Every structure is written in C-alpha cells, then in structure tokens.
Amino acid sequence: TWDETGLCVTAGAGVVLADLEETLSRHQYTLGSLPQSARIATVGGAVATEAFGLFAAGYGGMRENTLALEAVLPGGEVIRTSASGAASRTFHHLLIGTEGAFGIVTSATLAIRPVPEVRAWCAFAFGTFADAADALRLIYRSDARPAFVRLFDAAAARERFAGVVPGGNVLLLLGVEGSEIVQTGQYQTVFAVCKQVGGEEVAVDGDAWYESDRFRTDAFAANGRSGAIADVISVYTPWSSANAVYRALSDGLQADVCALTTQIGYATPHGVALDMLFVAETASPEDAIARHGRVLQNAREIALTHGANVAHHYGVGVARAGWADAERGSAQTEALRRMRTAQTKKSPAGL
CATH class of the missing domain: 3.30.70.3450 (Alpha-Beta Plaits)
Structure with missing residues (x-):
C-alpha cells in the first residue's frame, strides 16, 4: 500500500526493491536510492543490512528512509515501530542494520518522493x-x-x-x-x-x-573461477583521515591481490565511505578462502589503526563480526549480547 499524500509506501519484507521502484515510477514516484543489487535485494534484506543505494549521498540509506516497521520478535510477538514516535523510536532503530539479531522484519514503510524534474x-x-x-x-x-x-x-x-x-x-x-x-x-x-x-x-x-x-555485478565475476576470489571492503572514515586511510589500505593490501580499485559512493559533511574492490588469484579454492580471510583481516587492522570503521554499507555478517566487536569495544558488545540473550530466552526454539 502507498500513501501519496504522506509520501510513503508499505511493502512486505519479500518484495524485490527493483519491482517496487518500477511500480512507483509508473506513478512518477521513486524510493530515491537503490543499491546496485536492487534486482535481487528485498525490502526486508535492505532494512536488516541497512543498505545504501547509488543516490544515498542525497537521500540517505535505509535508516533515514525507513519510517515504520513490522517485525516478529524471538518469542513470536509481532510489533510495530515508528521512526517518529518517541515511544518506539529506540527499538525501531535497533532493528535496522542488525541483521535479524533482535527481530525479523516482516514489512516496512519506506519514504518515497516525486521523480525529480531535472x-x-x-x-x-x-x-x-x-x-x-x-x-x-x-x-x-x-x-x-x-x-x-x-x-x-x-x-x-x-x-x-x-x-x-x-x-x-x-x-x-x-x-x-x-x-x-x-x-x-x-x-x-x-x-x-x-x-x-x-x-x-x-x-x-x-x-x-x-x-x-546501476545494476552491474560483473565486478565479482572472478568468484566463478577456481582459485579466484573477489570482494569489496567498505570502510567509513572522517574527512581528516580519509587520504591516510586510502593510502594505508592501498599500500597494505597490494601484496595479497592482483587487482585493487577504490571508489567513493557516499559522502557527508563529516566523512566518507571508501569501497575497495579486490581480486586475488590462487592455486585452489582452499587457498582462495585463506587469502580472502587474510585480506579482510589486514584491511580491518589497517582501518581500525587509522580511526576508520570496519564496515559501512555491506552489513557485518560472519566475515566482519569479530572486527565489529573490536570497533565497538567490550562494553558495547556485552550490552548488545545481554539484550539479545534476553530476547532469545523468550523463543521456544532458542533462536
């Protein structure tokens, strides 16, 4: 459903972003910012990973554009949150970008805007x-x-x-x-x-x-070759250290990769996100997995040493989980674990 007067649309978690955008465009509206994975990305997945799109520099990411959520908690309770309501704002933001740790998003109300004139x-x-x-x-x-x-x-x-x-x-x-x-x-x-x-x-x-x-994915074509690996490292850094972070990552990763390119696709008055695409060629799939881990570990250490964040808009996931703990510090990590433990105790399956 959509509210033309209130400039928002409510869609189920399984709706594909590109399909939603196509529907809106027929009425001269747009979500504003779509990730390059929009043809395979869903509303729920974008919220859970706090996705950023190609036009996020102007319109923001999913956190800024998610106005309300419906989610199921580990105990089976269905809740509805709002970004504007003081009573539910805190839990609303806790569900965005936490990859299902505190609840599973079942639908989201997203901001829309008229298609720009020019x-x-x-x-x-x-x-x-x-x-x-x-x-x-x-x-x-x-x-x-x-x-x-x-x-x-x-x-x-x-x-x-x-x-x-x-x-x-x-x-x-x-x-x-x-x-x-x-x-x-x-x-x-x-x-x-x-x-x-x-x-x-x-x-x-x-x-x-x-x-x-806009929907190009062939940058990861190397993943289809035996012994090869391609991935993106995304870090956010304040402007004051942006060039130092770029130089340190570029120099520090060269020995383990055969190709390395960097793009900036998101900026604010306070800082910038660096997206570094690397390709490595090894002798076997096992070697590729080991090389991938080494590159990621090296990148995280460099980022943290220079005051950058270890992840920005590609989620955290298993590969970045340990480094996210290092970035947050033990106190924040323990607080989040206690919150999650309190939630999962209500789940019949302990999920």
Whole structure:
C-alpha cells in the first residue's frame, strides 16, 4: 500500500526493491536510492543490512528512509515501530542494520518522493586522489548536496573510463537533481568548487554510465573461477583521515591481490565511505578462502589503526563480526549480547 499524500509506501519484507521502484515510477514516484543489487535485494534484506543505494549521498540509506516497521520478535510477538514516535523510536532503530539479531522484519514503510524534474551530471578529472577527495569534502561543506557521488581512483578510472579520463588521473562524477531552480544552483556550486581545487572538466555521459552500471555485478565475476576470489571492503572514515586511510589500505593490501580499485559512493559533511574492490588469484579454492580471510583481516587492522570503521554499507555478517566487536569495544558488545540473550530466552526454539 502507498500513501501519496504522506509520501510513503508499505511493502512486505519479500518484495524485490527493483519491482517496487518500477511500480512507483509508473506513478512518477521513486524510493530515491537503490543499491546496485536492487534486482535481487528485498525490502526486508535492505532494512536488516541497512543498505545504501547509488543516490544515498542525497537521500540517505535505509535508516533515514525507513519510517515504520513490522517485525516478529524471538518469542513470536509481532510489533510495530515508528521512526517518529518517541515511544518506539529506540527499538525501531535497533532493528535496522542488525541483521535479524533482535527481530525479523516482516514489512516496512519506506519514504518515497516525486521523480525529480531535472538531473544534471558533472565530471572532473584530478591529478591525485587527495585533490578529488578534497573537492568532494568542500562540496559537502557547502549548501550543495549532490544526490549521486562517485569518485574513481586512478585504477578504477582507467578501468571504467579509458580514453576519456587522462591516464593516471582520478575521476569525480556527481549527479545533482531536483527542480530546475534547485538543480541549477547546486550544479554551479559543484562546478565552481571542482575548478577551484584544480579539476579539469571531462566529457562523461552520466546518464549512459548510470544506466549501464546501476545494476552491474560483473565486478565479482572472478568468484566463478577456481582459485579466484573477489570482494569489496567498505570502510567509513572522517574527512581528516580519509587520504591516510586510502593510502594505508592501498599500500597494505597490494601484496595479497592482483587487482585493487577504490571508489567513493557516499559522502557527508563529516566523512566518507571508501569501497575497495579486490581480486586475488590462487592455486585452489582452499587457498582462495585463506587469502580472502587474510585480506579482510589486514584491511580491518589497517582501518581500525587509522580511526576508520570496519564496515559501512555491506552489513557485518560472519566475515566482519569479530572486527565489529573490536570497533565497538567490550562494553558495547556485552550490552548488545545481554539484550539479545534476553530476547532469545523468550523463543521456544532458542533462536
């Protein structure tokens, strides 16, 4: 069901995000931000992992866009929460991003908005990752809030935009949207900041790139080869340490991988998320599993040493669980375990 006046839609946990977006688009509405996995991602899964979409820089992730939830607690009780109600707000947020630890989401009420009147793209090449990141930081210090952000380091730019971006350069691709008046003002700000930091405007067809890459999953094609492994490491870092974290991760992971590219797909005035895609080739599936674990362990240690978070928008899961404990500290971890234990004691099956 949907409420056009209140700009929200309620959908079951099993509804596929891309199908929901297609239904809304027929009425000129949109969820605003969809993950690249939207064709296989469900509403419940997106809430449980606190998913972030390609336009999360402008519209936020699932936490900001989940207005109400229905969930089943371990004891079988059905509850309904609200992001706006003081009485249920705390438990509402506890269900988002905790991957079912405190309850299973059965339906969610999500924010929607009218399809923007205009979308414009702005693409600039920079000589270094630090310069491109600094331009992005200054943009988010201003009143401009690009809905789409994608910074490609030199390796990623070479892979995706060969012949368009000068060799060795970093690409910053930004999409601004809204009404004609709002979009124009934001575009002018973005353009001015990029020029100020030394960026060179390049001809990138943003719409064409978005349509071809919005649901792209072939980055993980290596996982189909025996002895190969591909994965993404996503960390969030304050702006003050963003370049140091990028350099430390880039240098620290090179020995164990055969390919490493970095993109930024989410930014705020306070910090930024780095997404590092790596591919490793080994002699056997067993070696690949061991290599995968070593790369993840190395990345987590580097991230924590430099003040970054060990995970941002790909959930926590088994691979990151131990490092999430290290990031939180023993007191927070124990408090969460006690809460979860109190809940699971009510479950007949002890789940």
